[in-house]
Amino acid sequence: MLESLLEPLPPNSSPHVNRLLRSNDAPLDSEALVIRSIVSDGENRMRALDAHIFHLQATLAQLSQRRDETVEHLRVHRAILSPIRRVPTELCAEQSEIWNAPMAAWFICRSWRHYALSYPLLWSSVTVSCYPSWYESETQRLLSKLQTQLFRAANASLDIHCWYGGNDPDSHLLGLVLPSSNRWRNVSFHVNSGKCRLDWLLPTSGKLDRLETLEVENFGATTFPDVFTTAPNLRRVILTLMPNTNRGAPIYLESIPIPWGPITQYRGELPGARQLEILQAAPNLLNCALEIAEGSNFIPPTDTTVTLPHLRRLCLDAAAFHLNVVAPELEELCSVLGVCMVPLITPLIQRASCTLTRLVLWQCRLHTELTDVLRALPTLSYLLLENRHHREEDGVAFFATMTISGTDSDVCPHIVSMVYGYEHWDKYASKDAFISMAKSRFRTQHALRSRLSRLRVFKSASYLEHHEPPKLDMKDQIQMLQDEGLDVAFLGEQETTEYLSRRYI
Structure with missing residues (x-):
């Protein structure tokens, strides 16, 4: 028994197996049975080797070497059965940051590179950064990147991520992004400035038919124009604060008109009084996550009851547990x-x-x-x-x-x-x-x-x-x-x- 285990693995005699080892092809059902048999034999061999390694310390070095060979033998054959060979090419990468996901797919194989260039959803996540006018080289780089993305995205719905530092976006940048507002699906604003207005959004009014999600991260006193109340499919809103390390206490969102009636998902980190106003205006919530900005200093009014008849999921910080919420369908x-x-x-x-x-x-x-x-x-x-x-x-x-x-x-x-x-x-x-x-x-x-x-x-x-x-x-x-x-x-x-x-x- 031991002598047979110390023998090197025999070479593959099947031309079908050798072909699969040299390619990325998925095996046929008949070939998969052969590969599984090879894998099963290898697993049995590895278990036997482990047993002898444990009991026969004198031959540990030689058996360990043979085990390493068997592990590699299993690895290359298991790779043939790997689900990645069956993954549709249109799922080769998730939508993530605008540039990285398509670029990452290029390096997997030739076919994935082809689909990365031709599959619109991979290019549908767009970042709009607002740089000062003197940062011309960065603006030009963004313009070039954005042009490529919008071309590759074709007519796919877009995810827009706006990093706002106080300066309005470059007019050429807006000239590319605003005409596509009828395709915006998810929009997020990351605001890191003082008091500012986002009036450059006005041309999107009445055109946000695909908009589903609005997210705002803010520690500035930002004022939004009334463009979201006419978005018929807006269902998810996230309003969060970021610590204002320069000024000590956070500055809360001043104005953002939202049609709360149809909203079904809400996550917010806001003062307690504002959270109550939102809950009272959003009776159709299904999923809600609340953080009270004042923390334990917030004392909700005892005579205020919020009824959320459709709510299924509720996530609370400690301070929000004092809210008087009636939700009979909460699961x-x-x-x-x-x-x-x-x-x-x-x-x-x-x-x-x-x-x-x-x-x-x-x-x-x-x-x-x-x-x-x-x-x-x-x-x-x-x-x-x-x-x-x-x-x-x-x-x-x-x-x-x-x-x-x-x-x-x-x-x-x-x-x-x-x-x-x-x-x-x-x-x-x-x-x-x-x-x-x-x-x-x-x-x-x-x-x-x-x-x-x-x-x-x-x-x-x-x-x-x-x-x-x-x-x-x-x-x-x-x-x-x-x-x-x-x-x-x-x-x-x-x-x-x-x-x-x-x-x-």
Whole structure:
């Protein structure tokens, strides 16, 4: 057995396999069966080599060399089965910044270069930067880039990103962008100046038929002309503040006429009084994320109630939990909360008069008060918890409480999907309690209990760059749950970042 494993891999005898190794062609079904057989043989060979490496230290060096050869053998054959060979060329790159996405696609292969040049959506994200008149070389570069983009974008809907520093855009730049306003789909303004007016937008009035999203990042006293109230398809609005480091306190948006009635998605970081005005003017909201600019200094009026009859998802900062919002159709609540704010969840849900099915809590801490909140939410089917300031005894107690046994005392017995983030995890006791909790929910046979079908674990993003991964090894337990059929996995840094982005709309 050992002697056969030490032999080099035989060369490929099939001309079809050799052809696939030298090209980017996708295999035929019959060829894929052959490749899968080669991969399967290679995987079996690698497992056998691993076993001998473990038991036969004397031959470790030679076996390791053969294993490396096998891994490479698997890699090149797996590449033949890679889904990238089947990805339609029109999906070769996402729309991102105006220049980078099409350029990146050029370097993949000849066919992708062809489609990067001819596929309009890749060129539809346009940046308009407002430079001083003396910055002529930069203006000329932007003009050349913009001309190319608009030509390649053809008649596709456009995403316009305006970086505004106080100077109006160059007239030649406006001459290219404004005539295409009937194709603007998403428009964002990043304003970093003092008091200013955006009157150059006036020619777009009555022409924004495709506009769906308006986003404004502002720490200047900016005044917008009334051009958005006539946009019939505007549904998503984002109004956020940026810290004004030069002046200390932020300067809030002065004027931006928006038709709030049809808006279905809103995210805002504004003073509390302004947030109340917007909520009262937007009864058709489905998705809402609120941050109160004054923070804990904001005290909402007790006689003001906002009714949002269609709201499905609500994301709040701690200060916004004091708002009196009635939302009978609310399904998901999302928040970044410290432990002292957790008791505010239950009163908010009671005021909303809703049946919550999804709860997302960032920067939370496992604590008895959190358990009390979850116990009052028996209808939850999805739970995301990012555990901050971890204490071992709290973790053991919390996961023990979350373990179900088929009795009426079970906490959230209908959870089918769970995501758990941790700051650090250095002890085995809470780890074992976590695994026991997952097993109890996945293996449940109780007729009135839902079965956990999806579990994700991640390390808090704030510690990804500055801390080493924990030494705690859970691979065996996770593998066991995977073997039993549970969809469970650790999230990498990119996937964790994607989860973090979902804190807002």
